[in-house]
Amino acid sequence: MTNPRPLPDHPPQLLSPNDRPLPLFTVAQLRELEARGAAGLPAHTLMVRAGAASAHYLIERAAHEGSLATEHPVWIAAGPGNNGGDALVLATRLRQAGIAAEVCMPVEVKAEDARWALGEARAAGVPISHVPPASLDAFGWVVDGLFGIGLARPLEGIFAELAVRIGRRATTHGRVLALDVPSGLDSDTGNVVDGGLAVRATETVTFLGAKPGLYMTYGRDLAGSVTLAPLGVDLPPAADVARLNAPALFAPHFPARSFASHKGTFGSLAVVGGDTGMCGAPILAARAALHTGAGKVHVAFVGEGAPAYDAPYPELMLHPPGTLAFDAMDALAVGCGMGRGANAIASLQKALGCNAPLLLDADALNLIASDTSLAGVLTAGAVKGASGADGTARPCVLTPHPLEAARLLGTDSTSIQRDRLGSARALAARFAAVVVLKGAGTVIASPDGRAAVNPTGNAALATGGTGDVLGGIIGALLAERLPGYEAALAGVYLHGLAAETLTAGGSGPAGLTAGELAPTVRTLLNRLIYPVRD
Numbered sequence: 001m002t003n004p005r006p007l008p009d010h011p012p013q014l015l016s017p018n019d020r021p022l023p024l025f026t027v028a029q030l031r032e033l034e035a036r037g038a039a040g041l042p043a044h045t046l047m048v049r050a051g052a053a054s055a056h057y058l059i060e061r062a063a064h065e066g067s068l069a070t071e072h073p074v075w076i077a078a079g080p081g082n083n084g085g086d087a088l089v090l091a092t093r094l095r096q097a098g099i100a101a102e103v104c105m106p107v108e109v110k111a112e113d114a115r116w117a118l119g120e121a122r123a124a125g126v127p128i129s130h131v132p133p134a135s136l137d138a139f140g141w142v143v144d145g146l147f148g149i150g151l152a153r154p155l156e157g158i159f160a161e162l163a164v165r166i167g168r169r170a171t172t173h174g175r176v177l178a179l180d181v182p183s184g185l186d187s188d189t190g191n192v193v194d195g196g197l198a199v200r201a202t203e204t205v206t207f208l209g210a211k212p213g214l215y216m217t218y219g220r221d222l223a224g225s226v227t228l229a230p231l232g233v234d235l236p237p238a239a240d241v242a243r244l245n246a247p248a249l250f251a252p253h254f255p256a257r258s259f260a261s262h263k264g265t266f267g268s269l270a271v272v273g274g275d276t277g278m279c280g281a282p283i284l285a286a287r288a289a290l291h292t293g294a295g296k297v298h299v300a301f302v303g304e305g306a307p308a309y310d311a312p313y314p315e316l317m318l319h320p321p322g323t324l325a326f327d328a329m330d331a332l333a334v335g336c337g338m339g340r341g342a343n344a345i346a347s348l349q350k351a352l353g354c355n356a357p358l359l360l361d362a363d364a365l366n367l368i369a370s371d372t373s374l375a376g377v378l379t380a381g382a383v384k385g386a387s388g389a390d391g392t393a394r395p396c397v398l399t400p401h402p403l404e405a406a407r408l409l410g411t412d413s414t415s416i417q418r419d420r421l422g423s424a425r426a427l428a429a430r431f432a433a434v435v436v437l438k439g440a441g442t443v444i445a446s447p448d449g450r451a452a453v454n455p456t457g458n459a460a461l462a463t464g465g466t467g468d469v470l471g472g473i474i475g476a477l478l479a480e481r482l483p484g485y486e487a488a489l490a491g492v493y494l495h496g497l498a499a500e501t502l503t504a505g506g507s508g509p510a511g512l513t514a515g516e517l518a519p520t521v522r523t524l525l526n527r528l529i530y531p532v533r534d
């Protein structure tokens with residue numbers, strides 16, 4: 001293996017976003033900040049820093065596994081814009097560090113900074129060809145520097161061909177690094193630009209600021225693990241910028257578990273749902289609520305034929321239809337397996353008329369979508385501040401999956417998925433409620449403009465009942481008196497982390513059952529929020 005020479009500058013800052021509430025910038029926001037960041041800096045500075053940060057990343061990353069060997073050079077695909085410029089600086093830096101690297105530039109770079117970078121690469125003796133090699137298998141690393149945030153139309157021709165080949169290489173041999181974003185990914189939404197093709201990378205070094213699309217929809221599959229290189233620019237996020245969900249956003253809102261506490265301290269939750277033949281859903285939610293630390297958990301069934309008690313969890317209090325006083329509860333979670341019959345509508349109306357914090361899921365959302373008078377009661381309750389005492393609105397959290405979200409907005413689920421962040425924000429504004437838009441990269445949006453994208457969770461959650469479990473977790477946190485937005489952030493984060501933890505232990509990604517999540521949520525909650533002190 002070649003012994004890499006140290007790079008000339010001090011090491012660039014590289015951040016692993018895990019567990020940090022990083023701001024997530026849209027392309028429009030980045031363009032503005034980019035211009036501000038570049039002002040006052042010598043020409044080409046940000047591109048030089050982007051290339052240097054990528055070189056540093058690769059050298060550090062490869063140090064332990066010897067994957068930067070002379071016989072296995074780094075192959076770098078450079079596109080026509082500034083992303084290609086970053087790629088050329090990377091190649092120059094690697095070469096200056098004594099690492100074998102070659103560039104494939106199918107179309108000569110056009111952007112001004114990138115043309116300068118091409119001159120530097122040529123002067124440093126970087127081999128540059130216009131035609132890709134027959135196989136990418138022999139390269140130690142493959143780098144995607146084709147397109148970044150400037151991609152305006154679907155990849156075509158040689159660029160489409162390269163995207164497919166790089167993606168295949170990632171699947172068969174790994175070690176594919178994307179610069180800024182995997183080419184073809186829409187960094188605002190996590191979709192592929194205009195339904196075309198995109199590179200699949202195993203890791204991404206993203207520049208200046210993190211982007212929402214790296215964590216949503218197809219983003220996590222295409223980007224792999226993400227590292228942020230801020231390029232020495234301190235970006236002042238606007239108030240409405242979305243955040244990556246992280247414990248710092250919600251941990252301070254949990255109640256203390258003092259010696260003097262009692263079950264009333266942690267609130268009573270009623271899970272309302274379970275039409276005849278659908279009793280499992282509220283039971284799953286209620287069990288999850290118990291494991292999330294609610295003081296007392298009830299189930300108010302809307303259908304006949306429900307069990308008298310839950311044998312594995314006799315702590316739960318189960319009530320036949322119409323027998324539980326909702327207004328004695330500290331929170332209500334309404335909708336799991338509730339159906340849309342007369343009893344369901346009556347229960348929802350009763351719940352909407354209470355002052356207690358509300359979580360609305362599944363059929364509660366479907367009923368609201370199909371009945372404008374229910375929607376009116378919901379928004380009126382929030383707007384006039386139904387809880388009254390301190391004049392603030394009662395917390396209300398809606399947890400739609402994309403189809404339920406589409407029904408609430410009167411559109412289709414494709415439109416919702418085209419812009420998950422925008423859809424969640426629109427719903428939050430429409431219903432004056434906190435919205436949890438579920439799916440890969442769950443979005444949490446508050447009517448006050450705050451929004452977050454959740455980085456935890458995986459395909460193990462793609463199984464029936466996991467949404468009921470999430471409803472129970474958030475319902476419990478509302479009963480524990482967390483504000484709505486923070487209850488939603490915490491619930492979604494813990495639910496996703498539980499799936500990841502169980503997957504790491506071999507219970508996923510295939511075959512995880514929803515009921516298994518709750519005990520792991522309990523463990524994570526205690527580790528993250530209530531660690532035992534020596």
Ligand SMILES: NC(=O)C1=CN([C@@H]2O[C@H](COP(=O)(O)OP(=O)(O)OC[C@H]3O[C@@H](n4cnc5c(N)ncnc54)[C@H](OP(=O)(O)O)[C@@H]3O)[C@@H](O)[C@H]2O)[C@@H](O)CC1
Nearest residue numbers: 046047050080081082083147148149150151152153154180
């Ligand atoms: N400026 C800065 O401060 C910093 C910028 N940085 C880097 O710059 C990146 C953004 O660079 P960018 O704006 O040049 O866009 P980029 O993603 O390279 O692509 C645009 C080019 O592609 C072309 N093109 C578009 N679609 C196409 C298609 N389908 N097929 C073929 N061509 C297509 C388009 O041509 P046109 O549409 O004009 O014909 C244009 O030439 C950013 O992600 C980061 O990596 C960092 O260095 C940090 C500092």
Ligand SMILES: Nc1ncnc2c1ncn2[C@@H]1O[C@H](COP(=O)(O)OP(=O)(O)O)[C@@H](O)[C@H]1O
Nearest residue numbers: 438439440457458459461462464465466467468
């Ligand atoms: N691929 C995935 N990645 C991350 N989370 C997922 C994925 N698929 C499903 N989920 C999560 O699983 C839960 C499913 O909820 P939902 O669709 O309401 O299911 P159900 O009605 O069966 O309980 C949501 O929290 C959702 O975000």
Ligand SMILES: [K+]
Nearest residue numbers: 144147181183
């Ligand atoms: K790229």
